[in-house]
Amino acid sequence: MGIIKAVQLAFEYIRRDEDGNVEGITRAIDGVDLEIKEGQFIAVLGHNGSGKSTLAKHLNALLHPTEGTVYVDGKDVREADKVWEIRQTAGMVFQNPDNQIIGQVVEEDVGFGPENLGVETKEIWERVEESLKAVGMYEYRKHSPNKLSGGQKQRVSIAGVIAMHPKCIILDEPTAMLDPNGRKEVLRAARALNQVEGITVILITHYMEEVIHADKVFVMDQGKVVLQGTPREIFTRVEELRKLRLDVPQVTELAYELKKAGLDVPEGILTKEELVEALKSLKK
Amino acid sequence: MSLLLEGVSHIYGEDTNLAVAALCNINLEIPEGQFIGLIGHTGSGKSTLIQHLNGLLQPSHGKIYFNGKDINEKSFDRKELRSKVGLVFQYPEHQLFEVTVFQDVCFGPKNLGLEQKEVEIRAYKALKQAGVKEEQFYQSPFELSGGQKRRVAIAGVLAMEPRVLILDEPTAGLDPAGRDEILGQIKKLQKETGITVILVSHSMEDVAEYVDRIIVMNKGKIILDNTPKEVFKEYKCLEEVGLAAPQVTYIMESLKEEGFMLSAEVTTIEEAKQEILSCFKK
C-alpha cells in the first residue's frame, strides 16, 4: 500500500441556522479514491472551492471523514488513538504565512513540533539545525518571523514540519499569498525535500507552472478527482482544464493553438525548449 | 482628470538613523483614460506610490497635482480627491463589515454625503459593474465565496464613482478563471466609462493582455515606462531586478536565435501564434 490511500472518501459540511436546524449540506468531497506512493512529488490542482483543501485536511486527520476513509502509512485516520502518529507522519503547511508561525524567533518556531512530540532537548536542537539548513534558512534562525518575507516565512513553516521527521508533507496552497520570487523559493525548497530527503510531497495549488515537475497530477472539481496523470498527460487537455476554471502554462497554450491552426506539433508541450525543438524539426 | 507627480520622494522614519527611502524622485504623468500596469516585486515601492495618489501618504519631498492642483495644499479638499481617485487595497474583502452586500457598498457614497436615493442608485450600478449577481445583494458578505467577496469589495470603491481606479493585486489568491473574470470585468468597465485604471501586479503575464502602458518599479524608482511591447524588449533589464517578461517573449526570442524569421515583439499568445504561423506559410 502507498503512503497515502483514500478509499471512497466523502466529507459533508452541515450548515445550520441560528436555532441549530439543518439548513443545507455541502458535499465538499465526494467519493475520492487515490493512492500515493512513497517518495513521489504529487500535485493536486483545482479551482477555489473544488475541495482540494478539504481533501488535504483529511490527510493529516484535521477533519474526520463523513464516509470512506484515508490510510496514512497504513494507519486509518478514523482511529482516534492514531491521530498523533498520523500528524507526525504527514506534516502540513498552510496558505497564510502569518497564521501558522507560533514562535517569536525562527528557531523556536521550528522547535515547536519536536517539543510537542516530547523529543529530548539535545535532539530538538539537532533537528532544528538540520531542518533550517534543508530549507536554507539557517542564517535567519535568530530572527523574528515578523521581519521575514512571505517566501521566507513559508520556508520556516516547512522547516517546522521537517523537524518532526515526517514521511510525507502536504503543502496546502503554500504559494497563494506570495509574489513570484517567494513562490520560486518555496517551490525550490519543496522539490529539494523530495529529491534530497526522499520525503513524499503533496503540493496543492492552482498555479499551473508549479506542477510541471510533479510525478503525478490530480485535478479536482466539485469534490471529485476528475483528471489524473503525468503533467504531460494533463496538459494535453487544454479545453477540459479551462472548463475546470484552470489554465495551462503559456508555452503549452501556444503549442495547443498552433496545433489547432494546423501545425504538426506534439501534444502536451511543457517547456520552451520542447516547443523550439518541435518547431525547428518542422521547419526542416 | 490627470495626475502629475513631480520629484516625489517618500522616506520612512526620516528623522531617525533607520531612514528608508521607499520612493526616490518619482516623475510621472497619468493622463485620463489610460489603462496602466504598475509592476514591481515586493518592496519596490509600488504600494507606497499608489497611496500617494489619493493622499493617504504625503510625500517627504516633491509635489503631486490632480487636475493641476497640489493635493497636499491645506486648502485642497482631500475627501473630494478620495472620491475621484479610488483605491482598492490588496485582499479588499477584508474590509467588508456591513450586514448585507448592498449596505456595504453604500458605505462609500454615504460618506460622500449624498442623498439616500443617489447612494442606492450608485451602489446598484457599482455592484452590476463589478459583476455581482442580484440575488446576492441582500446576503451577508461573509457568506460569499472568496472571488465574490472580492467583487463586492471592488464595487464598494466603484460606488464612489472614481475617475481614477487603482487596484493593488486584485487577483491575488484567485484561481485562473477567477483572475481572468476580474481582469475582464475591469477592462470592460474601463472601456465603457473611460476612467483611468492603474493595475498593480507582480506578474507581467497577467497584465500584458489588458494594459496600454507598463510602469516598472525597482527600489523606489521607475526603471521602465512604456508600452508593453517596448517594456518586454528590455527583458534582460527586467530579469536584473527579479522580474520577467511573459513566457511568450522568451519563446519568440529563442525562435529568433534559432534562425526563424519573425518579430519577437509580441505580448500575447494570439500575437505569437500569428507570427509563427506566418513564418511557416512563407
Added chain:
Amino acid sequence: MLKDITLGQYYQTESLIHRLDPRVKLVGTICYIISLFLVNKIQGYVIALIFLAIIIRLSKVPFKFMVKGMKAILFLLLLTVVFNLFLTPGETLISIWKLTITKEGVRVAMLMAVRLSFLIIGSSVMTLTTTPNHLTDGMEKLLNPLRKLKVPVHEISMMMSIALRFIPILMEETDKIMKAQIARGADFESGNLIKKAKALVPLLVPLFISAFRRANDLAMAMEARCYRGGEFRTKMKPLIYQRADRLAYLILIIYLVICFLAGR
C-alpha cells in the same frame, strides 16, 4: 503611528543580561520596583540610578530604545507630577492665584517622576532583553507551584505568548483596514464622541473577523504540529539556572539590602 509602541519589543543582541535566565529577570524587575517604593531618601535613588545604569550598560541596548517606551506614558507621568506639585500640603514656596506650590510638593513631584521613570525603564530593560516567549516560559516556571491549585499555568503562558506574537500583525492590519476605509471616505477624526465611536464600526468589525480567522488558522496549524497542551511536552530551551544566574540573585539581594540600609 501604531508602530511606535515598544512595549514587549525585543532588542536583538548578545549580552550578559540577554543570557540571564528569564526567571532572574522577572524576579529582578519585581525586586527593583519594590526597591523604588522602599527608598525615600536621595541616597536611595542615587543607588537605584547607579544600579539601573550598570544594568543598561551591560544589556548593550541603546538608551534611546528605553526612552521610546517612556513616550507612551509621558502624559501619565506629567499628570502625576502636576497633581503632586499642586496638591501636596506643606510650606508654601510660590503661590499663584489659587494654586500653591509647596516645598514638599516639589519634593514629592520630583520623587514620583524619578520613581515612575525608573520603573518604566527598569521594566523595559526586561522586555527588551528577553524574548516574549522566554518571558512567558519564565513566568510559567515561576508560577508552576500554582498548578497544584488547578491553575492552568501552561495554557495561560501559551496564550500570552501567542497574543504577543500577534500584536504586531494585528497592528499592521488595523493600519491597513483604516486606510482602506479612509479610501472609501470614512472619517475617523472629526465629530463628537458618539460620532467617533460610530465611525469605528467599519474598523472594528473587519478587525474582529480577521482576528477570529487568524485564531482559527493558528489553532489548526498547532494541532497539525501535534500540539496537545502541556503534557508530554519537552522544551527546546529548558530553564536551568547557571552560575551567572545564581550570582545575579546574590547581587540582587545585596542591592536590596543596601537600598534598605542607605535609602530609608
